[in-house]
Structures are given as structure tokens and as C-alpha cells.
Amino acid sequence: MSSYADLLRTRGVARIIAAQLTARFPFGMLSLAFLLHIEHTWDSYGVAGLVLAALSIGQAIAGPLTSRLMGRLGIRPVIVVTMIVCALGIATIALVRLPVPAAMAVAFVAGLATPPVQPAVRTIYPKLVNSRQLTPLFSLDASAQEIIWVLGPVIATVAATQVSTVAGILLAVAFLVVGGTWFVASPEVGRVRIPRSRRKLGVVLKKPAVLLATIVGFLLIAACAAIEAGVVATFGEGGVEAGLVLAVFSIGSLVGGLSFGHRPIGPWALALRMGVVFVGTALAALWLNVWWIGALLFLAGVGIAPALAVMFAIVSSSVKFSDTAEAYGWVGTGQLIGAAVGSAVAGFLIDGVGPTGAFVAAAGIALIGFLVPALGRRWHPDLRGREAGPIPDTEPVTVTS
Template sequence: MGIYRELGRHPGVYRVLASQLTARFPFGMLSIIILLHMQLQYGDYTSAGIVLAAQSVGQAIAGPLTSRLMGTLGMRRVLATTSIVCSALLVTIAFVHLPLLIVTALAFLIGITTPPITPAVRTLYPRMVPGNQISALFSLDAAAQEIIWVVGPVVAVFASSQFGTPVGLCVAAAAMLIGGAWFITTPLMSVVKLPKSRTRLGVVLRRPTVLISTVIGFFFVASFAAIEAGVVRAFAPTDGSASHGSLESGLVLAFFAGGSLVGGLIIGHRPVRPWSAFVRIAIVLAGTAACLVSLNMWWLSAVLFLGGIGTAPTFAAISSMIGATVKFSETAEAFGWIGTGQLVGVAAGSAIGGVAIDAMGAHGAIYVSVGLLVVAAIIAASTTRWIPDLKGIDIEQPPETGTIAIPLP
């Protein structure tokens, strides 16, 4: 744990970490708040699903686009503009009752204008600490983000149930604005300038580590969406009371996130090696597969806690690979594509898991999750030749290169 004390000796590291977590906190709230708000507005979950789908599509499209814009227009300008516009749109749908078609369009715009906090901060990390501490910083970030997915839904449900869904949406908008302003005003933002990428949009996907990370991220996150659906179905109440089932499923998923937090702190800082991604995914696979033994709440909590130990370290490994192999000017776009892959994975995992639940019950979604993790593990194992061995070396990004015109005498 001494490595994390070392990180704290670098000015601004923990401020950046805390501010970006605050700015990203609404990401753990919005899905459930929008779902509840739209269901109350239109009286059915189909309408809510359409609105959420529009938001996800917008966010998936925006990932590489807004990330790339940060190199053209500047990080502060892009982050400030998207934070203000996205927050205003959230307040609009909170208090203005509009036809479903218009709200769907607004939800798409919410996705498009979602602040690219994650690509921004992960682009900054390699400039904040020495090369031998970058893996630890990525690990700490991956572990800390579990707070978003544990506390976020709790805050969303509490605010919405006690004060109404419009207040819940306003809380999310306020966190986005406050956290975004805190992050944007960090002194580091004045020092580090993201250069404009010299390549066309999407060319960064030709880099093996970016493509591998995007594909692995798709299957890895899709498995989480499926297992979450399975856990919720396993404790769905039969007496019409939603609170009992929600409490049990929430507890199980909290253990899963807790395992990820622990794993990130004790494993994630280890240097990435060619087989690191495979080993870490295999840990998650083992815990998920063990869920098929029993749907007892405590059994699921235990095995998912153990499986979760590999979650944050896997995300940390992906970040370290990008930090070591992608030029600084292309890093934000690379993380944008990875984020898009993960968003599409969530949608796919939820959809496939839902079909499997209708066919086989909760076990069906668990089988889907296991299958997706098997695919992710196979990809990680078959691409080790392109994954860098970072043991014993400092992470350094490739130098920026370009054509220099030399005048003839």
C-alpha cells in the first residue's frame, strides 16, 4: 500500500482523482433516475427503455468525437461546454413534460453532450506521476470508480423516493456541474495541453492495443450487464413487494463491487505483462461460473466478491496498455473508443441476458455472462504478442512524430 502514499506526494494527484470522481458520479445515477422518471411520466417501462436507449446511443457516438475535440478546442472548453449543456438538458426533462419523441431526442443529446471526463483524466495521468507509478495510479482510479456504481444508485433511489424524480435528476446535474468545475479548475489543466491529433478519426484503432482493449472491454462489460440482470432476476419478489428483492440483489452487487475495489488496491498496481489481462479476466470468470452452483444470497455474495477481485485490475491493465503504446495526442480518442465499446457492451449484455432470463430464468443470464467472459479470456490469451511487458520498466508514451519540412539551400 506504500505505492499509494507515494502517489499522494505528487501535487494535485488526489485532487484530480476526487474531482473527476465527483464529475463522473452522475453516471452511476442517471440510468435508474431516468428509468423511474420516464415510467412516472408516461406510465410504462417501454417508453423509459426507449429514452434510455437513445441516451446510450448518443453517448456511444460521442465517445471518440468529444475526446478528439479536446485536442482541437482544448480540454477545458470541451469539458465546460458539455457539462453545462448536459446539465441543462437534465433539468429540462426533469421539469418540462414533453411528448415522448421530443424527450427521446433530448435524451440522445444528453448522451452526445456527456462530458468526456474519463478520457480526459486518463489522458492526464501519464503526465502526473513518474513512469514507474502510472500503473498504480490507473489501478487506484479503477478501484475508486467502484464507489460510483455502489453509492450512485443508492443516492439516486433515495433522492427520487424521498423528494421525487425531478429532484433526483437535479442532484445528478448539480454533481456534474460541481465536479466538472472542480476538475476543470485544477492547476494541472493549465500546465498540460493535449496536442491536436494529426490522424483521421478512427485511425487510432489500427494500433493493436487500442483494438484489443476495445474488443475485450466490449465482452468484459457485457458480461457484467448480463450477471447484474441475472442477480436481479434471482431475487425478484413473488409477492408483489419490490423492496425485499431489491435489497438482496443490491447487497450481492455491492459485494461484487467491493471485491473490485479490493482487487484494484492489492493487485491492480502490479506491472502489466502479456498474460496479465487473461489472468485477471480468468479470476472474474471463476467467480461468475461459481454462481451457477447456487442462487443463495450469501453464496453469490461470496463468489462474486472473489470474482470481483479481478475486475478493477483488468480495467487498470487496459489503461496501462494504452498509456504505454499510444501517443499523447491520440490517447483521449483511444479511451473514447474503449468507452464506446463498453457502452455497446452494456446494451448487448442486457439484451442477451434478458432473452436468456425469459428462456431459462436467472441461470440463463449467468450462462450468458460466463460465455461472454470466456470470449474475453480467449481474446486476451490469443493477443499476448501485442500486449507490452511493462515489468521493471517505466511507462513512457511513444513520442509525437510528424513530417518536418527542411528548406533546400
């Protein structure tokens, strides 16, 4: 733990972590807040699903595009403009009763304008700390983001049920604006300029480590989404057990990230962490008892934040600094698509065979998530004794004689 204490004492690290978590916090609230508001407004979960799908599609498309724009226009202008557009779109859905197609269009635009805070901050990290501290910093970041998924749904539910569904959404907008403003006002953001990439959009995916992180991130988040659907189907949407089990799942990830995230990253690192997720999920599927599921999902969660930290580190070490934001944008897009696919697969299986089907699906996806990095370990950078920072950009220098 001393390595994390040293990190937080490093100038700017605690501030930038807190600011980016606040800016990203609304996205732990919005799914549930939109679900409650739209179901209340239209009396239809189907309409809520369509609006949320439009939001997710917009976010998935935006990932690499807005991240790449930061190299052309700068971090602050891109985040400020996208923050304003996203906040207006979300507020419109809360305050104006629109026809369903119009609500979907507004949600799509809001998703497309999701501020690229996550790619930005992971591009900034190598400029804040030395190479020895970078892997623990990625782990601390992956662990800290569990706060979003533990507290976000709780705050959204309390605001929506105790005040109004409109209040729940507007509270998310407030977090977005305050957190985004805090982030762009941070001096660390102003000190970093992302060089303009000379490559075409998508070329960064030819880097084996980036493609590996994108695929495994897709599988990891798909498994997590299937687990969440299975837990809700097992204990009911309003059951306190579902909330407690999902909280334990996230706490397991937090514990795992803080306990193991600082370990050296070898070629088997990602496969081993995904193996922990698979074992916990597979065992949880054997008995749908709250104590059994809670204990085994805690075990599964122990592998999540360390796996994410490995993905961030191998991406950072494999691309030029000018390509890091776009690379993280692709990884984020893979995770968003994974969340949609995992939820959809689990939903069909829940309807067909019951909640057990969702856990079996999650275990199957996690198994593939273990096999992919195990079989592709030769494309996994060995960072033991190596720097995890990005490759410096170089360009011709004119010499006068």
C-alpha cells in the same frame, strides 16, 4: 499499499481523482433516476428503456468524437460546453413532460454531450506522475470509480423515493456541474495541452493494443451488465439482497484493484484477470443462493478493476500522446456498447429460461473475454521494466545553417 499512499501525496493527484469522480458520479445515478422518473411519469418501463437507450447511443457515439475535439479546441472548452449542454438536456427531461420521441431526442443529445472527463483525466495522468507510478495510478483510478457504482444508485433511490424523482435527477445534474467545474478549474488540467492528432478518426484502432483493450472492455462490461440483470431478476428490484450482492460485487473490484493493480504487467496480465472474472461468474451460476452468489461475485469482482487498469496501461504505452484521448474514447464506447448488449442478452434469457440464464450468459461472455487476450497475447505489450506512458509526439525541426 505504500505505493498508493505515495501517489496520493503527489501534488495534484488526490485533487484530480476527487474532481473527476465527482464529475462522473451522475452517470452512476442517471440510469436508475431516469428509470424511476420516466416510469412514474409515463407509467411504462418500455418508455424508460427507450429513453435510456437513446442516452446510451449518444454516449457511445460521443466517446471518440469529443475526446478528439480536446486536441483541437483544448480540454477546458470542450468539457465546459458539453457539460452545459448535457446538464440542460438532463434537466429538461426532469422538468418538462415531453412526447416520447422528443424525450428520446433530448436524451440522445444529452448523451452526445457527455463531458469527456474520463478520456481527459487518463490523458493527464502521465503528466502528473513518473513512469513507475503510472500503472498503480491507473489501478487506483479503476478501483476508485467503483464508488460511483456503489453509492450512485443508492443516492438516486433515496432522493427519488424520499423527495421526488425530479429531485433525484436534478441532484445528478448538480454533481455534474459542480464536479465538472471543479475538474476544469484544477490547475493540472490547465497545464496539459493535448497535441492535435494528424491521423484520421478511427486510425488509432489499428494499434493492436487499443483494439484489444476495446474488445476486452466490451466483453468485460457486457458480462458485468448480464450479472447485474441476473442479480436483480433473482432477488427482485426491491429486494435488499440485490443491492447487497451488487455492492459486494463492486467491493470485490475495489479490493482487487488496490491489492493487485500495482503488479507488473506481462503479456498474460489481461487474460489472467479476465480468468478470475470468468471463474467467479461461472461458479456463481451453479446455485442461486444469496450467500453463494455474494461470495462468488466478490471473487469475480476481484478481477475487474485490475483488468481495467491493464487496459488503460497498454493503451497508454502503445499510442502517441496526441492520440491517447481518442483511444480512451474508443475504449469507453466499447464498454458502453457492452453494457447495452449484456443487458439485452441477459433480458432475453431471463424471460426464456429464468435468472440462471443471465449468469450463464455472463460466464460465457467472460470466457470469451479470457480467450481473446490469451490468444492475442502477442499483441499485448509487455510492460515489465518498461514505461507505461504514451509515446512522445515528434515533428520536424527547422535548422538554420
